[in-house]
Amino acid sequence: MTKACIAEKIHVTTGFSLKESADMLETTFSIIKSTLEAGENIRITGFGNFEVKQKHDRRGRNPHTGETIRISARKVLTFKPSTILRHAINRQP
Structure with missing residues (x-):
């Protein structure tokens, strides 16, 4: 499964636009990445x-x-x- 597939599932499930869903996913991954980089x-x-x-x-x-x-x-x-x-x-x- 790719990020695009996950964003599509968020879009279908929540009703947010595909752009909003992709932005939420990118923001979530960015937060996870920066938290892990900080140890x-x-x-x-x-x-x-x-x-x-x-x-x-x-x-x-x-x-x-x-x-x-x-x-x-x-x-x-x-x-x-x-x-x-x-x-x-x-x-x-």
């Missing part, structure tokens, strides 16, 4: 949690040469779906 976590009840985690430096290995390499520290984004979403996906009551 804050997002919890959406009934949907799930987006969490920014810090990974430390670690040693790795190049699988082709077997050479030991250093993997630098970085941030990773994780998503954990809520129980409600997991049950909906698996069709469990």
Whole structure:
């Protein structure tokens, strides 16, 4: 599903114009993106949690040469779906 498809569904469901629906979607994604860039976590009840985690430096290995390499520290984004979403996906009551 693309952003255009989501905007279309918002348009059909709410009755807002397609332009307004697309703008709302872009604004929502912009807020989520800036919040995550700031290192804050997002919890959406009934949907799930987006969490920014810090990974430390670690040693790795190049699988082709077997050479030991250093993997630098970085941030990773994780998503954990809520129980409600997991049950909906698996069709469990």
